[in-house]
Amino acid sequence: MLRAISLGLVLFGIWLLISGIYTPLLISLGAVSCLAVVGIAHRMDVVDHEGHPIHLGWRALTYWMWLTVEIVKANIDVARRILDPKLPIDPAVVTVKASQDSELGHVIFANSITLTPGTVSMRVAENTILVHAIATDMAEDVQSGAMDRRVTAMEGTVQTHLKDAS
């Protein structure tokens, strides 16, 4: 229930920000649309910890900031490789351990790997992710587990949260 209300508020907030025209007619149309979307999402049973992960909270923000720095560093590295006349690439495929508890955690980890240039997730299995890297040292970076630990720390309270919900 809390998630449905939160989803409705987020949708309405986005409506207000995107619309920019504040007349009673348009605002009430927006409110009706948001209620309809929340109703449909509830019927489809997607308003859960995956569809609307509010439990991540502020930890997600600090994770994004860390990820942004990583993305910038990786971008510069890949740009240097592309511009180098010798094209110093050394592609490798490695298996990376994913220590997250939930599927949501696996998805966040796999998408973070793909979002960082130089590494792409190819297959997400039970507790491992198959990663293609443009260079062996980038593959070793992912295998060192720094990103894995941060994603696990971010979604760490999922278990207790699920217990609260049930």
Add this chain to the structure above:
Amino acid sequence: MQILLDTLSWLLLIGGSAFAVIGAVGLIRFPDVYSRMHAAGMTDTLGAGLILAGLMVQGGFTLVTVKLALILVFLLYTSPTSTYALANAAYSRGLQPLLGKRDTGAPPPSAPETEPS
């Protein structure tokens, strides 16, 4: 003040464009599907990100800036998902990635084969 903001915004726009162009060059230079994805990844992270940041500086504290920020957020959610779908599809169909050091610096020893028309 306005000049300062304009300069910052242009630096961001030029930086973003540079990353987008380098990504395109990488798309041509890299040898196979998987390594080309890394070059494409540059275009839709730092390339698009810096260009949107430059436009946000131009927008100032307006609804336009909020919309640009939303575009960036949606891009950061959708592009890794589509890249994963592409990589996973290629891998599932049995396309093997080229591995190990590549010596692509030297020109190819033989003349490029002409396709029979």
